[in-house]
Amino acid sequence: MNFQHTEDRRMLADTLERFIAGEYGFETRDKVANSDTGYSPDMWRRFAELGTIGALFSEADGGFGGAAFDISVVFESLGRGLVVEPFLGALMAGRAISSAGTDDQKARLAGLIDGSAVAAFAHGEPDTHYEPSRVVTRAARAGDGWVLSGAKAVVPHGEHADFFVVSARTSGNVDDEAGISLFIVPRNAPGLSLRGYPLIDGGRAAELTFTDTRLGADALLGAEGEAFATIESALGFGVLALCAEALGAMDVAQRDTLEYLRTRKQFGVPIGSFQALQHRMADVALEIEQARSAVINAAAALDGPRLVRERALSAAKVTIGRVGALVATEAVQLHGGIGMTWELPLAHYAKRLVMIDHQLGDEDHHLARYIALSKQ
Known part of the structure; x- marks a missing residue:
């Protein structure tokens, strides 16, 4: 199998690395990483203008890449520059929406790709120990909508995300793969509280607490209980x-x-x-x-x-x-x-x-x- 990158990917890597070398030197990166936001909204938009975010998504989602090697090329270049902008959250939250979302939910991807929005994937919890099926946060039906209760831990860029893709259990035991659902939660949802803090390697994260957080019926991402x-x-x-x-x-x-x-x-x-x-x-x-x-x-x-x-x-x-x-x-x-x-x-x-x-x-x-x- 030929693992040589295509010409388009080589051009993407070259463009991205030249931009990082010229505009995102270590002093700039250090200032951004230790800022109150933990990233630069201006840099986030400039990366979007280069097509860096779009390379993480397929044409069907409004991007121009989306293949595994596209993702590898982008993140390898980001690693060379120690870039702290919220690419990981955009990738994970965006991919979940792309996979399971309705057309209205997928409309949010445009904001990620053009750099006007920040998303975070909130799945890990204080006592999950990395287990993907261990979800303690609960979601229960309330009329036509949902009520979330629980907490999410160490959510990168959670402090300044415009919306979150959040996992919550709608049925079953805490370790069951079945019974987990995903929800799109805006940052201003009533009952959602955020506690932000700096990370030791730069940037910021947040703890999310859901206290009877009410969501509409359209917050459910995909089929109920089938999100694993x-x-x-x-x-x-x-x-x-x-x-x-x-x-x-x-x-x-x-x-x-x-x-x-x-x-x-x-x-x-x-x-x-x-x-x-x-x-x-x-x-x-x-x-x-x-x-x-x-x-x-x-x-x-x-x-x-x-x-x-x-x-x-x-x-x-x-x-x-x-x-x-x-x-x-x-x-x-x-x-x-x-x-x-x-x-x-x-x-x-x-x-x-x-x-x-x-x-x-x-x-x-x-x-x-x-x-x-x-x-x-």
Whole structure:
């Protein structure tokens, strides 16, 4: 199978990376990441103008891409620039709406694609431990509408999202795959409260609390109680995106470390001439290529049968978690004390690599999941 990117994808990556290098340098990124909003609305619109958001969606949804490798190309480029804008939420929430929404609900995708709206996918809860079927938040019918009660945890950009795609249980036990429904919830819904806070790797997230939050009948996304497949698919898109983002961050960490080894001198010679350090960088390079293969495999399997897809995604997340930690550790250690300083971009890449492991399931979770899926 040919895994070379098409000319259109290469052009997209080149355009995006040139924009990030010219307009989203580290100082700009650092300012945006630590702002009160955790992202730049202006940058979000400018990324949209480049077609970056549109590349995540198919032509039927108003985009011009939407394939797994389109998503990989975009997020790998975003990872190289440590971009903190709400791409992940747009991808996951948008894909859920695309998969299960009515025509009126799908009309919301236009606002995501043109950068005029921000969406968040609110599925994880305080005690779910990454399990996709564990949903404690409840939704009950109330007249022609619904009432939501419960909480969602660590929702990226939740503080400033215009709307949320929220999972809630309408029947069954807390761990059942059946009985989960999805709802589109506007940020101004009565009974919804938000508590925002900064993330340690940049940007912001929020805790969502639903206290008898009333929604209309049109808030239900898809069939009642049958949302698990949609949730699993949306999470799969998110896992692929995070893995590709980590790959881009690894490439930059490796590049910057090699440059430092070539220029930092000890005993009058570049420290990169020391064989022990060369061996360590060779190991890093080999591991990054293993991670790249895992991401390519996951992207190739994304449209395949469920078991093949989910195994490939979990395998990629396990590999990214392990290799990301290795790259972060080696890059910091080979830089010495300066590698831990706030002023050096490398420290932020290392931090992001570590935190990606904890999003949408860490290495341990996905290893156990891969083993369980392999027995089916």
